[in-house]
Amino acid sequence: xxxxxxxxxxxxxxxxxxxxxxxxxxxxxxxxxxxxxxxxxxxxxxxxxxxxxxxxxxxxxxxxxxxxxxxxxxxxxxxxxxxxxxxxxxxxxxxxxxxxxxxxxxxxxxxxxxxxxxxxxxxxxxxxxxxxxxxxxxxxxxxxxxxxxxxxxxxxxxxxxxxxxxxxxxxxxxxxxxxxxxx
Numbered sequence: 006x007x008x009x010x011x012x013x014x015x016x017x018x019x020x021x022x023x024x025x026x027x028x029x030x031x032x033x034x035x036x037x038x039x040x041x042x043x044x045x046x047x048x049x050x051x052x053x054x055x056x057x058x059x060x061x062x063x064x065x066x067x068x069x070x071x072x073x074x075x076x077x078x079x080x081x082x083x084x085x086x087x088x089x090x091x092x093x094x095x096x097x098x099x100x101x102x103x104x105x106x107x108x109x110x111x112x113x114x115x116x117x118x119x120x121x122x123x124x125x126x127x128x129x130x131x132x133x134x135x136x137x138x139x140x141x142x143x144x145x146x147x148x149x150x151x152x153x154x155x156x157x158x159x160x161x162x163x164x165x166x167x168x169x170x171x172x173x174x175x176x177x178x179x180x181x182x183x184x185x186x187x188x
Contacts, residue, residue, distance in 0.1 A: 015080045015103050019072065026070065032079030040116060043144050047114050048086045050183060051142070055089065058176045065091040065109070072103035073111075075134035083130060086142075087112035091172065107134035109172050114142040128152050137172050147184040 012032030021027065026037040040048075048069060055067040067089050075081045088108035111131045115124065124141060131139045132154050139152040149167050150160040161167045162180050169176030 012079050015072070015074045015077070015082050018080075018082055019103055026084070028072075028084055029080050029082040031076075031081055038118075044086075044114050044116055046186070047142055047144060047183065051112060052087050054178060055087065055173075055176070058173070059089075062175065063092065064173065065089060065093075066095045066099075071108075073107055073134070074103050074105050075107055075130050081130060083111070083127065085111035085131070086114045089173065107131050107136040109136065110138045110140065110169075111136050112140040112142065115144065117145075138170065140167070142183070144184070147180055149180050149183070
């Protein structure tokens with residue numbers, strides 16, 4: 006006799022707040038491990054750049070680890086390392102709930118244990134739910150890959166310029182600046 010898996014809803018996941026980082030994968034709880042220092046520093050740097058840009062241009066909100074309900078029944082809840090929600094899609098006043106739908110931009114910083122197949126699945130999930138861009142930051146190769154709806158993608162490294170495109174007009178950075186850690 007096989008084990009029965011009890012599926013969880015987004016509301017049940019939200020009620021677990023404080024029990025550690027987790028996502029829902031088609032109703033099944035996926036507990037997430039704490040991240041390493043390099044991962045945390047890359048997230049912090051990108052978030053700071055985005056925050057300053059958005060404060061100046063008032064285009065929307067950014068943050069980390071917000072739960073996005075990408076699909077229901079069974080529920081799919083992802084919490085990107087960094088998100089951007091345009092002003093048009095962000096609620097007037099921040100909620101204590103998960104956001105229904107995808108962010109305009111989801112940024113995931115790869116950890117050493119991330120598998121390529123699982124990363125591709127997350128990219129598809131975000132884009133299928135309505136994200137306009139998904140950025141994958143790979144510390145191992147010092148690259149940023151921008152994924153767009155329809156399957157187009159472009160990888161950036163060194164002094165090539167990553168652009169916010171239509172969703173973040175005027176925002177750009179170079180991977181060489183992102184991955185530079187000389188004190």
